[in-house]
Structure formats: C-alpha cells, structure tokens
Amino acid sequence: MKKHSFSSITITGIILILFISSISLAQPNITSSIVKIYTVYNKHSYYRPWQMMGQESISGSGCIIGGNRILTNAHVVADAMFIQVKRAGMAKKYTAEVEIVAHECDLAILRVKDKSFFAGAMPIEIGKLPEVGDTVATYGFPEGGEELAFTEGVVSRVEHQSYSHSEANLLCCQIDAAINPGSSGGPVIMEGEIIGVAFQGGYGENIGYMVSVPVINHFLEDVKDGKYDGIPSLGVPWQKIENQDMRLYYKMRDEHTGVLLNKIYPGSPAKGILRPGDIVLSVDGIDVANDGTIRFRENERTFFGYVIQNKFLGETAEFEILREGKVLKEKIKLTIPTNFCRLVPPEQYDEVPRYYIAGGLVFQPLST
Template identity: 50%
Template sequence: MARFAWIFPVLFLICTCSTLFAEEKDTVVKIYVVYSEHNYHEPWQMKGISSRHGSGVIIHGNRILTNAHVVCDNTFLQVRKSGQAKRYTAIVDMIDHKSDLALLKVNDPDFFKGIVPIGFGHFSRIKDEVYAYGFPEGGDKLSITKGVVSRVEHKKYKHAGSYLIACQLDASLNHGNSGGPIFKDGKIVGIAFQNHAEPQAENIGYMIPIPVIRHFLKDIADNHLDGIPEFGISMQKLENQDMRAFYQMTDIQTGVLINAIYPDSPAIGYLEVNDVLLKINDLNIENDGTIEFRKGERTYLGFIIQQKQINESVTLTVLRKGNLVSVELPLTKALHCCRLVSYRQYETEPEFYIIGGLVFEALAMNYLYEYGGSDFSLNAPTELLNLFYNGFPSKDQKDIVMLAQVLPDDVNIGYHEFINGIISKVNGKTIVALEDLITAFENGEGDYHIIEDIRGFKIVLNRDAVEKSNKRILAKYKISSDRSLKFKSLNKKHY
C-alpha cells in the first residue's frame, strides 16, 4: 500500500484544480443586447433596432461586471451562463462610459443558484500570465485564451475617449470578448475591452486593470456615479533646456508647464498659467509628464489623480515665478468637464432646435461619427474636425452651435445648401451655447430673423412667415417637436 500513497495528494490536487476551473468558468456569462441609437443627423428620431453580444462576469452582490460599450443604448438585455441554455432578462444597474464599465442585475434569483463569485486580484505586472474568458465571434461556446501582460501604460479608451491606465496582452481578443474577465491565479485581474485594430498588429488586446475597476466599484458604492477626477488644465512638456531655464527651474527640478486653465476647471483659484507642476503627492513629475507609479515603471502623471474619488484632494508642488508653492487642490470635476466638443455620448438625446426648417444642433462627436463611424475623420467637415480635436472652451464659447440641416420649404428657399456652418450671432446676440440661440430667436424683435456664421455669411428670414411655417414644416417631415427635451422649458410657442 505504501507505494500508492503518493496517488492520494495528486488526486486531491487534480480535484481542487478542476473545482477552481469550474468556478471561474461558471461565473462567465454571455450578454445579448438589443439597442437603438440616437440619430445625430436627424436629431428628432432614433435609428433602427440592432443587436450585438458581449461577455461578462458574476461578482459579489449578485451583479454582472461588463463593459459599458457592450450594453450602451440598450432596449433589451439577456444573459446566459456558460454551459447553460436558458437566457435571463437583465437590466443595467450602473454604468460609467468614461471607464467603460457597467454592472448588470438579474432579478430572477435562479440565475445565481450554485454560483460562487470570483474575487479580485492585484494590479497586473509585466510578464504576468493571464487567461481571457469570453464569447468571441466564431462560435457560441466559452472561449479561453492564454496570454502575457506585455505593457502597462495609459491608453485611450475608444468608447468615450478617456485616457486611463490599461494593460496590453498578447492573448487573442476579438468581437464578443468585450466585457469578459481576465483571470490570474483564480482571481479577476481585468476586463477585456478593446484590441489594436491596425492590420499590421497581431494579437494585441487590452484589458481594464484593477485600479480602474476598483475606482468604479468604490465610486458607485452609494448608488451614485461621480466619475473620475481631472484637473481641467492644459500642460506642456519641459524637455527643452531653454524652456526650463526661462521658467527658473534648477538643474535637479523636473516638471510640466501649465499653459491653460479652462473654464469650470477645479484648478481655478489654485493654479496659475505659467506655473511649473513639479510634484503630485511627493511624487516627482518628469519633464515628459510621467511619474513612477511602480519601481521601474512610468506612466502619465494623471494616474495619481485618477486614483482619487471626486471631492478628494491632492497636494501639488509648483514653481511659481521661481518660488516653490504648495497647493492643496480639491478634485471637484470629472473627466471631460472642460471639453468644447464632447466625446461620443450614449443614452443622450442630441441638443437641437428647429425654426423655419433650419435645424440647429450643438456639435458632439456623435454628429461627426455619422460620417463613417470610426473612420469619421476621413469624411467629416474639416472645420468641425479641427474644433473637435483642437478647440477648447472659453467664457465666450461653451458649445459649437451649427446649422446641421435645412428642411426644404418655401420659407427657406436659397438656404438649402447652408449646412455645417458654425453660428456666431442670431438677431445681434452672440451665441455661446444652444440655449442662447433659442432665446435670441424667441425674444427677438423686428420684421426679420438674421443669422450669421463665423465667416460672416447671413441667413435672413421674415419673422411672420417663419412663425406661420413652423407647424407646417414639422408636420411635413413627421417631426413631433421643434426642440430637444432639454429645452422644453424655453418653449414660448408650442407647435
């Protein structure tokens, strides 16, 4: 018997490993999504119904963690556990588009029977071996691929344009993997969310790592999403020796130059233009704008801010006119609070106003996206693209208000080709935001409405003729309202 004694621990080990594997596998779900998006080129209506699928993982509290981009704009959700046939109806509990994460709920308690949720692991390191679980294209069964973490650095999250920490993997991630868990040693260490789309790149995928996931879960612990903080400033690298000398930096000082502080920035009153930002919470900022977040690893200085919750603070060391100044900065604003043109929005009605068949709209990335999806930069109007990429808000410009479309009618003859013009004035009033345009039309006096764009082009419409035409035009084009819901309270005349 003694010669067989070694078999029992081996069998026990095999059984234990199989149990762990089964627990991981059983927590992975396939998500079926029916969705409908707003039409930003015809902002009074929705697009048709479409469908897609993704992956998710059951976590503590009987919730399913997945990507925001998997479930955004949904009208109906179903989920199915790995190895099961039955689908269960689900709803979105919480969603954060900036971090591309969402939590789903299933009200039927049978869905969670026999499931032991997997816990979270540690922030991944380079060379970690990980396993990606999900339901990619090419089959209906669970797929498991092995990979290695090859990079840990800031990356642009495609879904909402956020610049956050991410981990690069060489595991194969394809459509359908999104939202699926990445496991290491039986723990969740990330959520698959995008891949590198360039044709010359092979097997380059990315996962949302633990710091972003933990921030999201901590943020929504009170059932309210506050978001990820940001400074609301523009910074410039200080890699040129003459620049550093001009701003009175010593040979051992490194940092970045603050060259703009935007309206609504939490830094107003705390920082100044031409301050040199040297440290965040005693971490040195290099001249290239990076900090050492782990020994031998560097990333964008915003990583420290992005670990904080809204209304927490950071301590900054700045060089101001040659003097060291310590600043305790409260982080009161979330990512993208200071953009002139918003990144792509979800579950959000376009902001529009129609008068005399002229359709005015606040420019958003969604409008540009209609010019070819992810390839919109090849086809969208150059002037609008420039504002999206390079525009910044000011006291005199909070929105880009444009003439998005002209609904042809006798009242607007001669103006049918006037589209995508950026409006600067209406009836002599400067247009800072779409609300100003509506007020200028509805409170204007005189016989004519006069609209001017930034090039000086003018549209002149007879006021009485416009008022008589509004109801007719809306009925002709099957439009239920002359404005988006946000501006209903400004409506002096209901058509």
C-alpha cells in the same frame, strides 16, 4: 529494471507541468461564473437628433461578482433597450437590467431579478494589478460560436491608453491574447481572480487591452452609494518641458522637473489657484518628470494624472508648483470628472442629444 534517460524524464516533466498549468488557469468554478450578454440597442441620431437610428443587436461577455452582480463593459450595454444573459454551459436566457453604467471607464453592472440565475455560481473576486510578463487567461464569447472561449496570454505593458469608448486616458494593461468582437466585457483571470476586463483590441496581431484593476476598484467603490460620480480630472492642458531653453526661461533649477501648464479651462477646479505658466513639480508629494510621467512601479512609469485619477470627486490633491522662480504649494478640491472641460464632448450614450436642427439652424443650450 527498465532505465529511462534523463532527457526523456525532463521533457515528460515539462510537458506535465505545462498541462497542469493550463488546467489550473481554466478552472471550473471560473467558467460557471462567465456570462454571455445579448443586447438590443437603439442609438440616437446625431445628424437627425429627433430620430433614432433603429434597433440593432450585439453580444458581449461578463462575469458574476459579489452581491449577485454581473460586471461587463459599458459599450456592451450602451443605449440598451433589452438585455438577456446566459451563463456558460447553460441553455436558458434571463432578462437583465443595467444597474450602473460608467461610460468614462467602459464598465457597467447588470442585475438579474430572477435569483435562480445565480444558483451554483461562485462570484469571482477582484485581484491585484499584474506585473509585466505575468501569464493570464481571457474568458468570453467571441463571435463565431456559442460556447465559451478561453485564451492564454502574457501581460505585455501596463500604462495609460485612450479608452476608445470614451476617449478617456486611463490606466490599462496590454496583453498578447486576441480580443475579438463578443469578447468585450469578459474577465481576464490570474490565479482565480479578476485582474482585468477585456475591452478593446489593438492594431496588429494578438494585441488586446483590458481595463486595469485600479480602474475596476475605483468604479466599484464609487458606485457603492448607488450612483457613479466619475474619475476626477484637473481640467488643464499641459506640455512637456524637456527643452533646456524653456527650462531657463521658466527659471527651473537643475533639480527641478515638471510640466508646463498652458491654460486653465473654464470650470476647472484649478481656476483661481493655478495659472498658465506654472510648472507642476509634484502631485501629493510624487515628483513629476519633464515628460509628464511619474514613477509607477519598479522600472515602470505612467501619466502623472494617475495620482488624481486614484482619488474620488470631492477629495483634495496637493500640488507643488514653480511660479516665477518660487516654489509654492497649493491644495485643490477635485470637483470635475474626466472629459468635463471638453468644448466638444466625445460620443454620448444613453442620452438624448441636447440640440435641435431646423431649417439649417442648430439650437442648443448655452453655458453661462
């Protein structure tokens, strides 16, 4: 009988395990539900608001979810005039329409009227927020080819980042799988479920970001009534209060932690309830640290506004504040979405500019 050394058997086993693992990530029922999106768009000119910029085309990715819907990025279909979609491995393109778009969180839902488009496709379920170190797979159609691309990576970080499409500060996941033009809108998969939507690359090599599961779930729950209301915001600028002299000035005791409110913006739901100089100690019973973070998960922290962002417009949040040395509790009804209080809004999409330029003069509506 031929004998094999222990080391050769071990190496063979490891290679086999890695091979099986790779196959399991690229599941056929997943690939059949990945979609390439072709968009013809025409943006408004902000320098000449009476003109359009001219038609251009881009491509992106998406995936089929429950209810015969396609989930993708808002920036893939922003200012769209005509959209076509094609499933991975298929040749025929179908006309699609934007059903709901949320530029704030860079997500959109597309519909295809021709039901034959979905024949044989299994909708992909939304999974749970991954842990740092989890292995994930990105699916999409990056530029440079027509066929579906599949890349494995690891979740490197889970925290709040600025979404480049809207400049909103929302929870996202950083992964070490490259996200290139054309990959945007493609699902990030773990254990056969969507655990993110690829939406932007980072500086440096193999740095990509995906819209996190809590943001995706918030979006899908929000649009159940057929319209998108937005992610709540408090509309107050704040600063860290780590300096000991500042803590003494605002009469903070050793056990107190929190952030200092600098002002209350016009239109903020906190107006008349909170005041400049208040120290926010906690939100809904969750302590706020001096650097403006809250305990998110074991050994993980993130922006304290995450507590508010998990709610829906019209809901209430309870704040514990320190005012002139006294601890108070206040309830605030959340009525405005993210970026609402900005004097100069971020870039707008799917909207006609609300100003006009004539003879060097700018005419625009005035707020009350």
